[in-house]
Amino acid sequence: MLAPSPARDGKEASWDLPAAPEAVATARRLVREALAVWGLSTLADDLTMVVSEVVTNAIVHAKSAVTLSLHRQGRSVRGEVADHSPVWPTPLPAGPDEEHGRGLAIVAAYSERWGVDPTPDGKIVWFVARDGSIPFR
Structure with missing residues (x-):
């Protein structure tokens, strides 16, 4: 079940998402909504990109x-995606024609x-973004 959007003065928001492909789009929407409430919409494009990757990895792997x-x-x-697998993400080599x-x-x-922290029943992949700090464009 999805938690309500964070309050304007709130500092945290959390949602449980199913292991289903449509959860990725839901995650992007929730991130955009939370950032808008917090007045941090400038981070939306970057954080939705990161969330898409991390949630997809959790669902697929x-x-x-x-x-x-x-x-x-x-x-x-700081964003966190917790899953129930103890296997940590591993960077893969990708050639120019590779899809993954x-x-x-x-x-x-x-x-x-970003990083990974172990939990008793899996792991948390975490990432941090700061308004105006992301050099990739």
């Missing part, structure tokens, strides 16, 4: 439902920093 969370700290947002293998490079390019 972890084959699990995910929890998407956003944590606002001033003009910065660029996801983590996209995450790195569109976030200020």
Whole structure:
């Protein structure tokens, strides 16, 4: 079930999403809505790109439902995607004609920093973006 949009003065938002392809579009929409409420719409394009990649990876590779969370700290947002697989994401080599293998490079390019933390039942892939800090364009 999806949580309501964050309050204007709220600092966190979290949603449980199913292990289904349509969850990726839902995640993008929720991120855009939360950022708009927080007055951080300038981060929407970059964070929706990162969220698309991380949620897709969780659905495809972890084959699990995910929890998407956003944590606002001033003009910065930390996003987290928790899944139920202990297998950490691994960058893949991608040639110019490859369809797959660029996801983590996209995450790195569109976030200020990112990483993975273990949890008792899987992992959390996290990423941070700050208004005006992303050099990739």
